[in-house]
Amino acid sequence: xxxxxxxxxxxxxxxxxxxxxxxxxxxxxxxxxxxxxxxxxxxxxxxxxxxxxxxxxxxxxxxxxxxxxxxxxxxxxxxxxxxxxxxxxxxxxxxxxxxxxxxxxxxxxxxxxxxxxxxxxxxxxxxxxxxxxxxxxxxxxxxxxxxxxxxxxxxxxxxxxxxxxxxxxxxxxxxxxxxxxxxxxxxxxxxxxxxxxxxxxxxxxxxxxxxxxxxxxxxxxxxxxxxxxxxxxxxxxxxxxxxxxxxxxxxxxxxxxxxxxxxxxxxxxxxxxxxxxxxxxxxxxxxxxxxxxxxxxxxxxxxxxxxxxxxxxxxxxxxxxxxxxxxxxxxxxxxxxxxxxxxxxxxxxxxxxxxxxxxxxxxxxxxxxxxxxxxxxxxxxxxxxxxxxxxxxxxxxxxxxxxxxxxxxxxxxxxxxxxxxxxxxxxxxxxxxxxxxxxxxxxxxxxx
Numbered sequence: 001x002x003x004x005x006x007x008x009x010x011x012x013x014x015x016x017x018x019x020x021x022x023x024x025x026x027x028x029x030x031x032x033x034x035x036x037x038x039x040x041x042x043x044x045x046x047x048x049x050x051x052x053x054x055x056x057x058x059x060x061x062x063x064x065x066x067x068x069x070x071x072x073x074x075x076x077x078x079x080x081x082x083x084x085x086x087x088x089x090x091x092x093x094x095x096x097x098x099x100x101x102x103x104x105x106x107x108x109x110x111x112x113x114x115x116x117x118x119x120x121x122x123x124x125x126x127x128x129x130x131x132x133x134x135x136x137x138x139x140x141x142x143x144x145x146x147x148x149x150x151x152x153x154x155x156x157x158x159x160x161x162x163x164x165x166x167x168x169x170x171x172x173x174x175x176x177x178x179x180x181x182x183x184x185x186x187x188x189x190x191x192x193x194x195x196x197x198x199x200x201x202x203x204x205x206x207x208x209x210x211x212x213x214x215x216x217x218x219x220x221x222x223x224x225x226x227x228x229x230x231x232x233x234x235x236x237x238x239x240x241x242x243x244x245x246x247x248x249x250x251x252x253x254x255x256x257x258x259x260x261x262x263x264x265x266x267x268x269x270x271x272x273x274x275x276x277x278x279x280x281x282x283x284x285x286x287x288x289x290x291x292x293x294x295x296x297x298x299x300x301x302x303x304x305x306x307x308x309x310x311x312x313x314x315x316x317x318x319x320x321x322x323x324x325x326x327x328x329x330x331x332x333x334x335x336x337x338x339x340x341x342x343x344x345x346x347x348x349x350x351x352x353x354x355x356x357x358x359x360x361x362x363x364x365x366x367x368x369x370x371x372x373x374x375x376x377x378x379x380x381x382x383x384x385x386x387x388x389x390x391x392x393x394x395x396x397x398x399x400x401x402x403x404x405x406x407x408x409x410x411x412x413x414x415x416x417x418x419x420x421x422x423x424x425x426x427x428x429x430x431x432x433x434x435x436x437x438x439x440x441x442x443x444x445x446x447x448x
Contacts (some may be wrong), residue, residue, distance in 0.1 A: 032195045033074070034202060035065065035132055036114040036346040040405045044197050047174055047190035059172075059194045066164040066172055066192060071138035073146055074162035074174070075102075076117040076130030088210065089225045092299035094155055095129050102131060106145045110135045114346050118202035120195075127202050130159075151179045160187065201351045203344055207359050211304040211340035215365045216245065216312050222305035230298070232291040233306075239287055240309050243316035247367050250323030252278075253446040254367075256332040257438075258414060259375030260407070262383075264427045264434060268375060269330040271435045272442070278326035281317050283335070284310030300343060307336045315367035333366055334374075334417050342409035349405070349412055360416045371445045373438060374414050374422035379407065 032046045045062055066072045077095045080087055102112055111134040119126035135142040143163075150161050161177045176188030203210075213219040220240060226233040257272070259265040273280035284292065288310055295306035311333050321327045341359060345351055353359050362368055414422050423441060427434050 031117050032120055032202075034116045034118070034346070037065075038113075040346075040348045042197065042347040042351065044195040046193050046195040048193050049188075049190045059192075062172055062192055062194060063166065063170060066132075067166045067170075069138065071135045071142070072164040073133045073135070073143075074115055074130060074164070075133070075146070075150075075159055076115065076128040076162075077159055078128055078157040080157060085209075085221045086225045088301060089222060089299075090155060091129075092301045094153065094159075096299040098131065098149070098159075101149060102133060106139070106141045107133065109137065109139075110142060116202055116346065120198065127206055147177070147179070147184055150177070150184075151182065153179075164192065200353070201345050201347065203346075204353050204357070204359070207341065207344060207353070210301050211344050212337050212359050213305065213308045213363070215363050216240070216309070219305040219308040219312075222301055223309065226298075226302055230294065230302070232294050236288050236291065236306060236309060239313055243313055244319075245365065247316055247319035249319060249367055249370075250321070252322045252324070252326045253371070253442070254318055254322050254327045254329065254369040255442055255446065256329040256334065256369040256372045257375065258331060258334050258372060258422060259427065260410065263375040263377050264431065265375050266330060267431060268427070268434060268438060269328050271431070272438055273328040275435070275439060276326050276328070276442070278328045279321035279324070280328050280330065281314055281321065282330040283307075283314045283332050285313050285317060287313065300340070304336065304340045308333075311336060311366060318367055318369075329369065332369060332372070333362060334372060334414060334422060337417070338410050338413035341413045342406055345409070349408055352409060352412060352416075355416050356418065357416075360413070360418050362417075362419050368420060370420075371442060372417070372420050372422045373441060374424050375427040375434075376411070376424055377426075377428050379404065 032044060035043045035045070037043060043061065043065060045059075045066075075098065077091045077098070079091045101107075102110075113132040113134070115130045115132040117128040117130060133142070133146070146161055150159060153159055158178065163175045163177065165173050165175065167173065172192035174188075174190055174192055175186055176190075177184050178187050179185075208214045209218065213222075220237065223230075223233045223237055227237070255272070255278075257265055257269045269280060272278070282289075284307060288306070291306075295303050298306075314329065314332065318327050318329065337359070341352065345353070415424070423445070425434065425437055425441065429437075
């Protein structure tokens with residue numbers, strides 16, 4: 001692997017960098033970055049190709065995040081502006097592959113943080129997902145491994161590698177590198193400056209096209225792009241296509257029961273179904289449940305499309321069963337949406353989409369339940385129940401247990417759902433008491 005110029009190990013000189021301004025056009029349109037810190041706070045910064053003026057002072061917080069003595073690198077997966085579903089799926093798969101690679105080998109000693117590159121103004125289609133890698137030893141092996149990783153990315157457009165450095169006055173700069181025909185070329189050099197936090201988290205405008213699909217066809221288009229490398233995707237699509245696009249609920253009531261893992265949801269749904277002589281359905285349904293492990297290992301856009309389409313298959317089953325008896329559904333659309341929002345939106349509770357945002361609205365083409373109940377228990381009670389289960393944790397269970405902020409975001413997203421909203425039920429008491437509370441709610445709300 002050849003280099004057009006050596007990667008600098010030391011500090012930059014201010015005038016030298018100021019004159020270079022290599023490839024200033026590469027910095028247009030202006031882009032900003034948001035970095036998720038270990039405490040779940042967010043740091044926003046931008047890149048400017050011009051030299052610093054007399055009033056420009058180095059930002060201490062950014063210097064601590066990106067500057068020496070550690071060495072920081074950025075790696076974002078580009079998506080062509082206005083690109084279609086196929087481009088988003090390819091970018092997500094590359095990001096997913098890079099994530100696994102950055103957790104192995106020489107990168108294991110480094111701190112890996114979640115980084116998002118976006119255009120200011122809140123345009124849909126602008127976010128580029130990526131990583132910030134902080135090497136505590138500033139080791140040449142880390143740099144070499146990153147360049148090899150970059151060279152192995154053959155998909156177009158290919159990622160760029162950003163390398164952060166400081167000049168003698170303490171001003172931070174980012175050098176931008178790309179691979180061309182086995183050669184590493186510098187294609188940009190810009191200074192790092194603080195940026196204001198936008199009113200909405202930068203991923204919010206893209207949620208409807210990436211993880212919280214507003215209708216069946218948007219989710220279907222994602223899995224259609226996956227049939228060449230996930231054989232099970234074609235099988236899921238065939239089952240979805242067998243379901244009518246417009247279904248209507250029968251004369252009996254439909255109740256969806258939601259809740260985090262270990263809130264007693266499975267036990268309650270079975271008990272309620274038995275008490276009401278109701279049909280019990282689950283999402284995802286058994287006809288595609290056998291492929292959960294396949295899709296759980298895929299990027300979020302593919303994984304959420306799978307679960308979203310599962311809801312439409314369940315809707316077809318609800319239409320049939322509700323003509324004969326009441327229907328109880330163990331998880332439905334609210335579960336799919338809340339976990340997607342909590343996962344995709346980095347940072348804490350304050351960064352979630354605000355209440356009444358369209359992302360919390362039920363899809364217009366999906367059969368709607370008459371009532372949605374949300375079972376809740378305290379975090380301590382949940383943890384105790386999980387430990388008493390004696391079964392292997394799912395990825396979501398492990399995340400809920402290890403990350404209290406993620407759990408709070410899931411719970412808050414549930415509580416912001418509208419049309420229909422979630423009615424909260426305290427599931428801490430005994431099973432018998434919880435069952436009576438749920439049956440009473442169903443009787444009062446559904447006139448059973």
